[in-house]
Amino acid sequence: MIFDGHQIIKGIDLDVKDREFVVFVGPSGCGKSTLLRLIAGLEDVTSGSIELDGREITQVTPAKRDLAMVFQTYALYPHMTVGKNLSFALDLAGTPKAEVKKKVDEAARILELGPLLERKPKQLSGGQRQRVAIGRAIVRNPKIFLFDEPLSNLDAALRVQTRLELSRLHKELQATMIYVTHDQVEAMTLADKVVVLNGGRVEQVGSPLELYHHPANLFVAGFLGTPKMGFLKGIISGVEASACEVTLDAGTKVLLPFTNAQQSVGDSVTLGIRPEHLELANEGDCQLTVIADVSERLGSDTYCHVRTTSGEPLTMRIRGDLASQYGETLKLHLNSAHCHLFDAQGQVIRRALQAAA
Known part of the structure; x- marks a missing residue:
């Protein structure tokens, strides 16, 4: 039209x-x-x-x-x-x-x-x-x-x-x-x-x-999801047959089960993760250091708003009886099974199994 x-x-x-x-x-x-x-x-x-x-x-x-x-x-x-x-x-x-x-x-x-x-x-x-x-x-x-x-x-x-x-x-x-x-x-x-x-x-x-x-x-x-998906900028620092390593601007390296013939070491990417998939890290987990901002307590859930060391905002959904303290340093776990990856043009990079299907 x-x-x-x-x-x-x-x-x-x-x-x-x-x-x-x-x-x-x-x-x-x-x-x-x-x-x-x-x-x-x-x-x-x-x-x-x-x-x-x-x-x-x-x-x-x-x-x-x-x-x-x-x-x-x-x-x-x-x-x-x-x-x-x-x-x-x-x-x-x-x-x-x-x-x-x-x-x-x-x-x-x-x-x-x-x-x-x-x-x-x-x-x-x-x-x-x-x-x-x-x-x-x-x-x-x-x-x-x-x-x-x-x-x-x-x-x-x-x-x-x-x-x-x-x-x-x-x-x-x-x-x-x-x-x-x-x-x-x-x-x-x-x-x-x-x-x-x-x-x-x-x-x-x-x-x-x-x-x-x-x-x-x-x-x-x-656009879809409340609170919205969090995004972390990074570059591809390693490529394997069925996985790639991403080095985030926030200083963490993540190995992800993604593959795309067009991706090369040094390419800019964006990692996405939803609030319900962020969790506090255990010993040995892939850890992302963040600083707690404000918390919103809704009864059944609490939304903890945090910022990475590079200033990127994230939201974590946790139990309603818990909350982070303003200014507190937290270690979060990035579970590769729940991470999304997008190329420099904003298009999704498919997981290895999706690419093979």
């Missing part, structure tokens, strides 16, 4: 399967909402095509695409009751009254809106308004539900509750859903398939756990 002379969406080739819950996730300005609007027909496609059930819909008007979109801002009619908001599109289309009532009652049952049907939007909470907006989509029985950051206006507790309701709704309706969010927690918890976008390009597509455990590049590795 080109807008004002600039290419906004760049060569995206994507397949969404029937009944799949697909989440577009990425930072602000990455093109995720634009991509959703292209699917909905709210933006013009300047090259390429969009198909639905084998039918070309690139030039089909939004009203005839058999899609239903739920917006961040609810888009409810303030002068109408909840019931009228739910039935409005059906009434406008001339749907028989008995069928309208049946569909409204079913949507109200699914979303637990029965007691609210005679209320107006101003009498509802944010979460209830969002459920009404979703109900307006349900009564249309579309081929695909499109959600554009539907939880952004809700507080933290309501986001969790509504997220659970959306997951249950997907399972109950057995519907195809495409969902846009900047929140990687929503992406990880809701999706069958996650599409990570950055700068109008797809960085990686896969299941939530596939992307979490096997990120294709530094961007995906750093």
